[in-house]
Amino acid sequence: MALVVYWYDFICFGIVAAAFIGSLWVLWRKEGASRCDDNTIYESLLASRQESDAFVRTTPRAHVGSYQLWTSCWKGVHPGWLLVTRFVSFVAMAGFLSWDIVEWDATIFVYYTEWTFTLVMVYFALGTVISAYGCWVYSKEHPLANGVKDEFLKRDEEEIITANTVTYREKESKGSIKLQSHYAEEEIQKRAGFWGYLMQTIYQTCGGAVILTDIVFWCVIVPFLSNTHLGLNMLMGCMHTVNAVFLLLDTALNSLPFPWFRIAYFVQWSCLYVIFQWVIHACGFTWWPYPFLELDTPWAPLWYFGLAVVHLPCYGIYTLIVKAKNSILARLFPRAFVRSY
Secondary structure, eight states: OOOOTTTTTTHHHHHHHHHHHHHHHOOOOOOOOSOOOTTSSSSSSOOOOOTTTTEEEESOOTTBBBBGTEEEEEEEEOOOHHHHHHHHHHHHHHHHHHHHHHHGGGGGGSSSHHHHHHHHHHHHHHHHHHHHHHHHHHHHHHHHHHHHHHHHHTTTTHHHHHHHHEEEEETTTTTOOSSSOOOHHHHHOOBBBHHHHHHHHHHHHHHHHHHHHHHIIIIIIIIIITTTTTTHHHHHHHTTTTTHHHHHHHHHBOOOOOGGGHHHHHHHHHHHHHHHHHHHHTTTOOOOOOSSSSSSSTTHHHHHHHHHHEEEEHHHHHHHHHHHHHHHHHOOOOTTBOOHH
């Protein structure tokens, strides 16, 4: 093995293992439960809701509709704008990544930046496909369904929350609450499904990862750790800027939620990268792309602990951005903006 292991390295191994196991525990509690209760704001990827035969839920509080994947948080904005934004973002990022590979060859993927950059590209690729499907749904001429959809989008936040918690007995509503049509219910209340929840999970992982990547690069690497393997130039500057710019632009338009507990996926993403670094160094790779990942220094446990802790503020920053979007824009444009939950 090319990787020499010292006694203090086992502390580093323990930190990464604890972070990974802790994230699994969070996902098991939040996403692996057997059912979702009414207090769960965000629908799980894995849990299923058990509904009795006597009750039908119009839009449960934990519900995440498929329309949220391709509609904008701005009323009246055609889904095509979100489709164009995601497609252009994907093409532009693919161009930058191709330029990076031509410049440095495939070994550039030893960097966390390229991992995150590729993940953001995957999000935009998946988002483009889902937005294209959404535009196809939107273009269908079903007057009744479109009328119900417009009515849904025009509700205020208080009315949405009230509607989301309403339950009623099928065939016993006596006309007070009724479904407009099977098509309208299916299109508006349809759950996002596996690919939709996968898209949201990648989006939330990217949110924390791009903040971590760009902050570490601009605040730590450029001022203090630049070396022969990593120098600042136009390409490097773009690679550590456009990822956040395109993702923030998508955030300003989309209706996707951003729950706190999915920081677990962000933590797992970083753990996988660190484990990847350990494996390639054990197989003979000679230099570390980031000096703070080196294991041959007694300060390594402190670096690893600091990197683990910094995931909280990085994910928190993006969470605050989404919260600010929902609170500030809803106040400034109450008739044009719809909050994402």
